[in-house]
Amino acid sequence: MSASKRVLIVDDEAPIREMIAVALEMAGYECMEAENAQAAHSLILDQKPDMVLLDWMMPGTSGIEFARRLRKDEVTADVPVIMLTAKVDEDNKIKGLEAGVDDYIIKPFSPRELVARLKAVLRRATPKGVEEPVTVDGLTLDPVSHRVTADGRPVELGPTEFRLLQFFMTHQDRAYSRSQLLDMVWGGNVYVEERTVDVHIRRLRKALGERHDYLVQTVRGTGYRFSAQVA
Amino acid sequence: MSASKRVLIVDDEAPIREMIAVALEMAGYECMEAENAQAAHSLILDQKPDMVLLDWMMPGTSGIEFARRLRKDEVTADVPVIMLTAKVDEDNKIKGLEAGVDDYIIKPFSPRELVARLKAVLRRATPKGVEEPVTVDGLTLDPVSHRVTADGRPVELGPTEFRLLQFFMTHQDRAYSRSQLLDMVWGGNVYVEERTVDVHIRRLRKALGERHDYLVQTVRGTGYRFSAQVA
DNA sequence: TGCTATTGTCATATTTATGTAACCTAAACG
DNA sequence: CGTTTAGGTTACATAAATATGACAATAGCA
Numbered sequence: 001m002s003a004s005k006r007v008l009i010v011d012d013e014a015p016i017r018e019m020i021a022v023a024l025e026m027a028g029y030e031c032m033e034a035e036n037a038q039a040a041h042s043l044i045l046d047q048k049p050d051m052v053l054l055d056w057m058m059p060g061t062s063g064i065e066f067a068r069r070l071r072k073d074e075v076t077a078d079v080p081v082i083m084l085t086a087k088v089d090e091d092n093k094i095k096g097l098e099a100g101v102d103d104y105i106i107k108p109f110s111p112r113e114l115v116a117r118l119k120a121v122l123r124r125a126t127p128k129g130v131e132e133p134v135t136v137d138g139l140t141l142d143p144v145s146h147r148v149t150a151d152g153r154p155v156e157l158g159p160t161e162f163r164l165l166q167f168f169m170t171h172q173d174r175a176y177s178r179s180q181l182l183d184m185v186w187g188g189n190v191y192v193e194e195r196t197v198d199v200h201i202r203r204l205r206k207a208l209g210e211r212h213d214y215l216v217q218t219v220r221g222t223g224y225r226f227s228a229q230v231a
Numbered sequence: 232m233s234a235s236k237r238v239l240i241v242d243d244e245a246p247i248r249e250m251i252a253v254a255l256e257m258a259g260y261e262c263m264e265a266e267n268a269q270a271a272h273s274l275i276l277d278q279k280p281d282m283v284l285l286d287w288m289m290p291g292t293s294g295i296e297f298a299r300r301l302r303k304d305e306v307t308a309d310v311p312v313i314m315l316t317a318k319v320d321e322d323n324k325i326k327g328l329e330a331g332v333d334d335y336i337i338k339p340f341s342p343r344e345l346v347a348r349l350k351a352v353l354r355r356a357t358p359k360g361v362e363e364p365v366t367v368d369g370l371t372l373d374p375v376s377h378r379v380t381a382d383g384r385p386v387e388l389g390p391t392e393f394r395l396l397q398f399f400m401t402h403q404d405r406a407y408s409r410s411q412l413l414d415m416v417w418g419g420n421v422y423v424e425e426r427t428v429d430v431h432i433r434r435l436r437k438a439l440g441e442r443h444d445y446l447v448q449t450v451r452g453t454g455y456r457f458s459a460q461v462a
Numbered sequence: 463t464g465c466t467a468t469t470g471t472c473a474t475a476t477t478t479a480t481g482t483a484a485c486c487t488a489a490a491c492g
Numbered sequence: 493c494g495t496t497t498a499g500g501t502t503a504c505a506t507a508a509a510t511a512t513g514a515c516a517a518t519a520g521c522a
Binding site for chain 4: 426429430432433436437449451452
Binding site for chain 1: 483
């Protein structure tokens with residue numbers, strides 16, 4: 001999978017931040033903390049978190065005010081924000097949503113609810129582009145149905161081989177080193193042997209069969225390449 | 232007709248909402264109300280109304296803007312929208328239709344006109360599978376009678392399994408993640424474990440029996456897919 | 463209210479996928 | 493030619509993901 005999502009927690013009370021951080025980290029998110037709007041702003045500019053959890057009540061610039069400000073600035077306009085509040089006041093809720101906040105959680109909340117909402121907002125905020133099927137010489141990969149066919153016949157692939165093939169088919173005629181492939185297909189922060197790539201290349205070729213395995217080409221001393229042109 | 236259609240009325244003026252609600256309820260519709268785009272959005276995700284009546288002019292996010300946003304997100308993309316407006320401006324009308332609005336009513340309007348248009352849009356815009364039976368390889372789901380049959384024999388399904396199957400049959404050949412399924416089948420603001428999906432998949436498969444359980448396919452590392460093509 | 467169907471969650475099997483090491487082969491090179 | 497080196501293959505232990513069965517809480521309903 002891709003790198004874990006990074007969440008910035010903004011709350012003036014350290015214990016609360018900590019609690020939230022723990023919950024999120026258990027759910028596989030990476031957390032940053034800020035105890036006021038100013039610190040938060042720097043962190044957002046600097047780190048570009050995927051999501052901001054913002055406490056409603058804070059000394060200095062209030063959460064609502066801060067959210068509004070984030071929305072105004074083009075650079076920060078599309079960072080999703082979830083507001084945390086102890087208020088059950090409906091008016092406040094409306095004001096908050098008008099400030100362009102993506103969701104709203106009323107304290108106290110369960111870690112599960114937090115994570116669920118966060119996930120929902122992240123998913124909504126990341127509209128996937130229209131993914132078109134790619135075809136090369138009878139070999140078709142359809143990202144939507146998550147299927148690969150060779151001349152109409154289904155091809156069985158493990159998840160990693162699927163991603164590998166998908167990467168290749170969308171980056172044809174270019175040689176990639178093993179470590180580049182690890183970065184692009186496995187994701188930046190995983191440690192695996194480079195030779196592991198070989199094994200997956202092997203599995204991919206095998207799955208493609210004689211008819212298509214020529215597409216996955218070895219570039220000696222460099223790595224691999226996907227191309228319809230024969231070497 | 233089985234269940235009455237549910238209509239969400241979005242307008243910032245309570246009296247107007249009330250008036251419309253009364254008219255619609257007399258015509259046998261079930262009404263929900265929201266006074267701004269944000270509240271409306273939550274309600275749509277959560278309740279999945281069959282239709283949205285949207286006021287053009289609203290403080291905060293305007294109706295037109297909101298309609299556009301609804302269309303963007305797959306989850307809400309096929310909720311029919313009728314725009315209510317006091318403007319007779321032709322340009323606005325064009326803009327509205329470009330936003331994917333299904334119809335347009337100019338205030339003031341008679342309850343009769345409202346109901347007539349609403350009915351028309353519902354009839355026209357109702358996607359197959361919501362009203363029309365769907366059949367795949369001897370497996371038939373009839374939304375109207377709320378029945379599922381396999382080669383004529385009735386299939387017993389719990390409510391959730393029914394909705395799941397209905398969603399699948401109207402969205403075939405497409406891989407969905409567990410959280411997408413939760414969004415689409417359970418509704419947006421419900422917090423359940425992702426693994427719960429597995430259990431319902433299991434129940435659905437079991438109910439479909441050996442003859443048809445191949446239709447519900449596991450996509451390893453991703454989620455599930457409904458397809459008549461064998462994997 | 464008592465009873466039954468439905469649901470969401472767990473704990474526990476099963477099945478798959480993955481990364482590595484060991485070994486094999488074929489180029490490149492002197 | 494013999495060596496060296498990079499890549500190909502295979503087998504295997506282990507990690508991950510999914511399937512399954514059981515159970516307690518709930519929601520409906522008679």
